[in-house]
Amino acid sequence: MKLSEVKKILNADVIVGEEHLDLEVKTAFGADLMSDVLAFAKAGSLLLTGLTNSQVIRTANILDIAAIILVRGKKPSTETINLAKEFKIPLLTTKYILFETAGRLYAKGIVGCLEKVENNSVLD
């Protein structure tokens, strides 16, 4: 699906990357913990998150994330926006909560960028 369709499904506003809405995305990862993203998210996926600080952009850049969707209508700082521009990572914002955002995208055929984690227990 094109990023422009993701935008439509989520009634999202494009903050950075209006020129990249033709980008194709198939998978997504949703999380508010960047270490969780670093552990599991795959290159080329959408990142759905409620965090808005600049580390979100840095994490996305480290992992070659295709685009970032900020949920719950959160507004990023100028610093975050500038960094997204610098790294050319599309940054969108939707008013929907993560549950609704993931649900809508999943219903339209976007799948998780990983299916299962079999063993992730606390080393105790």
Added chain:
Amino acid sequence: MNLETIVKEFGLEVRCAPENLKNNVTGGYTGDLLSDVIANSREGYIWITRQVHQNIVAVASLKEHAGIILINSCEPSRETLEKASQEKIPIMVSSLSAFELTGKIYNLLGKKD
């Protein structure tokens, strides 16, 4: 829809408070920032998170969530389990990612409502 339907549908592993699987699920909230969950989730929601710390029980109890589902096969800490058992908050574990599980539960809730 009650919690038990969701547990059966997606093969969730129940870690505590099985006596409360009849809890009615009115919606869902996916997220790992406790302050956001407190601010935006509602009574009767199923909370999907990868946080395993005992603070999740306090949040779920405060907001009267139907239960908590830990994703990516994350296991609750011992303190979390003890507290959740006391507070009678069901904690379940899924091997799916937050995105996948949320998508599936969203669709299920949509169909039955």
Added chain:
Amino acid sequence: MKITVCSTENSLYQDSFDIEGGNFNKAGIVSTRIKSILKQMGLPADVVRKCAIVSYESEINVVSYAKKGVINLTVNPETVLIEVVDEGPGIPNIDLAMQQGYSTADQKIREMGFGAGMGLCNIKNYSDIFHISSEVGKGAHLLMTINIKQ
């Protein structure tokens, strides 16, 4: 336990990068540099990815807990070595620190999306060889090896 990076006469690249403790605005700059260096050297994408994640989590740790630190990057024909040395409080109980979910992070770190007790696990999981040591009151020392050829 003191580990030193073995001499690298045949190393392809070697550089050191300083990290400022406590400065979250700059956290991630060094790992972004490292990523682009390794990419430019033409290393396989999965190796670049592992090195970038390992460097980034390490950098976040230094910024979060130490006064200052340094990342030494060495690229050998068959391995990438990432060594992180910091000056700070050190780690009193390494076994505990390595447990997933264990964290001493404050609110500020958590607001950045870190401090959930996953960082060291990520570093370990993405490294082919992982060493960690610490002297309380002085700092921590991490040495990660990532194999270029599997």
